Amino acid sequence: MARGDLRAARRYAKALFNAALKADQVDSAGTGLAEITAAADSTPQLMNVLRHPLISRSRKTEILRSLFESSVTPLVEHFLFLLVEKDRAGMIDSVNAEFIRLVDEYRGIANAEAVTAVAMTDSERDALQQQLQTATGKTIRLTTRVNEEILGGLIVRVGDRMVDGSVATQLLRMREGLKQVKVN
Amino acid sequence: MTDALGIDLKFIAIQAIGFLILMFILIKYAFGPIYALLAQRQTTIQGNLDEAQKRRDDMVHLQTDYQQRLVKIEDEARDKVQAAVKEAQAARDEILAKANADREAIVARGSEEMQRERDKALASMRDEIAELAFQAANRAVRGNLPASAQSQLISEVVAGISAGKLAQNGSAA
Numbered sequence: 001m002a003r004g005d006l007r008a009a010r011r012y013a014k015a016l017f018n019a020a021l022k023a024d025q026v027d028s029a030g031t032g033l034a035e036i037t038a039a040a041d042s043t044p045q046l047m048n049v050l051r052h053p054l055i056s057r058s059r060k061t062e063i064l065r066s067l068f069e070s071s072v073t074p075l076v077e078h079f080l081f082l083l084v085e086k087d088r089a090g091m092i093d094s095v096n097a098e099f100i101r102l103v104d105e106y107r108g109i110a111n112a113e114a115v116t117a118v119a120m121t122d123s124e125r126d127a128l129q130q131q132l133q134t135a136t137g138k139t140i141r142l143t144t145r146v147n148e149e150i151l152g153g154l155i156v157r158v159g160d161r162m163v164d165g166s167v168a169t170q171l172l173r174m175r176e177g178l179k180q181v182k183v184n
Numbered sequence: 185m186t187d188a189l190g191i192d193l194k195f196i197a198i199q200a201i202g203f204l205i206l207m208f209i210l211i212k213y214a215f216g217p218i219y220a221l222l223a224q225r226q227t228t229i230q231g232n233l234d235e236a237q238k239r240r241d242d243m244v245h246l247q248t249d250y251q252q253r254l255v256k257i258e259d260e261a262r263d264k265v266q267a268a269v270k271e272a273q274a275a276r277d278e279i280l281a282k283a284n285a286d287r288e289a290i291v292a293r294g295s296e297e298m299q300r301e302r303d304k305a306l307a308s309m310r311d312e313i314a315e316l317a318f319q320a321a322n323r324a325v326r327g328n329l330p331a332s333a334q335s336q337l338i339s340e341v342v343a344g345i346s347a348g349k350l351a352q353n354g355s356a357a
Contacts, residue, residue, distance in 0.1 A: 116334075116338060118334050128338075128345075132345060151322070151329070153341055154338045156341070158350055163350060165340070167325055167329070171325070174318065174321070178310065179310065179314045
């Protein structure tokens with residue numbers, strides 16, 4: 001996605017978030033937006049229609065109304081129409097991601113990903129989550145993943161920050177350290 | 185008495201007058217030119233003698249001059265030879281100095297080159313050792329870490345997580 005599109009997605013997401021917050025509809029707005037995004041992801045034709053330059057805006061609005069009128073709140077529906085009006089319906093995915101980020105930020109939730117060489121036990125997972133919550137002061141939404149290539153240890157990413165305690169990285173660092181040894 | 189001696193005074197007088205006339209004529213017409221001729225001859229001879237003397241003096245002067253010139257030439261030649269010798273010595277010294285400097289530079293370059301090659305070889309060897317150690321450790325660890333070791337590694341990383349560490353993007357535990 002282009003940098004300009006990302007900025008626009010953030011702007012629209014922020015507008016929806018503020019409106020939802022004001023109307024005390026943050027949860028329903030999030031659910032509605034997620035539903036629309038899921039529908040768009042699972043139905044490429046829908047995205048093609050929304051992005052098609054020869055289909056009129058009124059026709060697109062009509063299609064969206066028929067699809068989501070009963071399942072999303074008027075706030076989300078109007079937001080969707082606004083995106084169509086501004087020819088931004090194609091960026092619904094990004095808007096949804098930004099909206100989730102804003103909601104998480106508002107609620108003090110941070111996403112974290114832990115990568116290990118073997119599956120983590122529940123106690124390890126709980127300990128990590130607890131430690132991350134203490135370190136960040138936020139509620140951690142933790143996902144785990146197994147990647148044997150890291151050999152051992154753990155790599156944790158929280159937002160754009162990372163702690164790399166993998167054996168693979170330590171071995172790489174050892175190799176680079178050996179290469180820096182001054183020989184006479 | 186003149187009669188007794190047979191001396192004829194008249195005759196003598198006439199003879200004397202004739203002699204005087206002859207002398208006068210000779211002096212007037214013969215001796216003058218002869219004296220003049222003789223004087224001229226004397227002058228010519230004297231001139232020749234003077235000329236000869238002058239030539240001799242010139243010759244002597246020339247000889248002296250030649251000798252002085254020869255001496256001067258010899259001095260100049262000696263000076264030139266000495267200067268040439270000095271120049272040659274200076275050139276020799278310069279050539280020797282340059283040769284020494286070149287030799288030292290070549291030796292220094294060779295030494296530096298050897299040092300560089302040695303450093304390069306050592307660095308290459310060090311890198312190979314590092315790579316071999318990395319590969320060996322990688323093979324030894326891969327799939328061979330027991331569950332307890334994995335668990336301990338994870339616990340160590342978890343215990344090491346702090347706000348400061350998370351603030352450093354991409355940092356290693």
